[in-house]
Amino acid sequence: MGRLFVRQTGEALFFLFFMTFGSFALLRFLPGDPVLTLLNIDELSASPEQIETVRRELGFHEPLLAQYIDWLSRVGRLDLGESFMTGRPVLLMLGESYRATFEIAGSGLVLALLLAVPLGTWSACSNRHVVRLTADGVSLIGAAVPSFWIGLVLTDWFAIRLPWLPVMGRDGVLSIVLPAVSLSLALASIYIQLLRVNLQTELAKEYIQIARARGLSEQTIFWKYAFRGSLPPVLAVFTLSLGSLAGGVVVLEVLFAYPGVGKLMVDAVLQRDYPLIQGYILLTTAIIVALNVIMRLVTQHLRPDWRGGGMR
């Protein structure tokens, strides 16, 4: 366990280095001068001297490696630079929007699990037609209907025709409801299918038969063996969606004008706000990598024989 942890962390750090340096180099070699973009935001025509001054201020005249080391040392002091758009510290902006994203993502995820775990497990072990139909229905809706369209339709019904909920913005608990519900449908669909398929394969395995033969109660067999055994693949996908949510609930945040990371990044991309993009890459990669390390350790604990890295 300890050695695994050390190895995983080492790999994760290397990966983080690779990602940040890669994106750093890419930004500098690509067409489109960030200095010019910065000056263009002010809508002023800049003289060559001005451009040169800004370039020096931002350190763009130095060689790439020196720039990267400089950036890295500032990251070490928790300084991610200032946003081109607002001039505010990137870390502060990202921190604020992570909180907003967490509100939507967290409540959406909880709703999704509340929907998916009962439906998934129930439809795996019951032969009743109604159960299956409901599970299939929910997962079909979640898979085929884009979450932003669900969001639009829900807004039309519950915020405009029936003025119960706010249309957009971040204003109290009520404003979380619509984005969270739209999100949960999409997420639930994945988990229902996944839980059902994995539970069914697990239940069909030989050791379950043996446990039955030994006279263990159905309940013990189900929860202690089958459910636990079917968790690792579910967990792998769960980690993936956690990571995806950590990167922002992009479309829904834009739709509901909810100031989360996803919305912030879309704005940053459209405005070419490089410090913000760089900071986002660093933080999101760090979160995703950390989540994966945790997932592997938990998986190892649940099923020591299961060593797969992802879905295999």
Place this chain on the structure above:
Amino acid sequence: MWIGILLIYLGTHSPYTTDVTQRLASSSMQHWLGTDALGRDFLARLILAGVISFLFSGVTVLLTATVGTVLGLFAGYYGGLLKRIIHRIEESLIIFPDTVLALVLAGLLGAGINSLVLAILLIKWVSYARLTETIVSSTKQSEYIWMARVNGLSDAMIVRRHLLWTVLRQVRVLMSVDIGKIILFLSAFSYIGLGVQPPVPEWGAMLNEARPYFQAAPRFMIWPGLCIVLTVSASMWWNRRLQQQTAKKGV
């Protein structure tokens, strides 16, 4: 036949011509589904959006499947160091969610279709490579491949004659569902303005453009959404049929 009628309609109605006198017109003989806020024919835009979505999705899926299958063939057939390297790359890529990667690439390369294609390619080839590798490394051991080798067939011949078709049958199943998923992905990114750029129509982008007019004309909300849902469901249905067919035949 329906597709034919729709294409003829597209031929007779330009999706780009703006007509200020006909803004937000409702359905008529001339404009079957009315016009949008700039007086452009709504049905023509819907149809063109569909064509664009299919082209985009089709090209991306083909590209992804080719890359994945080729790498998977190599990894499965030769094994060894090459396989380990490919696995390494797969493992580091698979932890990235597609939306995050697309967002990052859009940030680095600028918004637009190129970043989306690259993001999809980087994420999705892994599943094709893994599928191919599994099939190849299991059939590689089977007797008839062994016989082929004894009879002096070259590696390239063995792969082309015997392995490729088995693989492609399975790859086809994966492709069928991915087409729908990619259309969904494209529409989401176009909705937020990081996909297809105006004035080119796309269902997600159309939903975003028409948002201020939903109350006055719900058709702007209903039709593009319905198009997405129907297309994605069709792709899922097709996938299920292919799955059943393949299962019947056996691998």
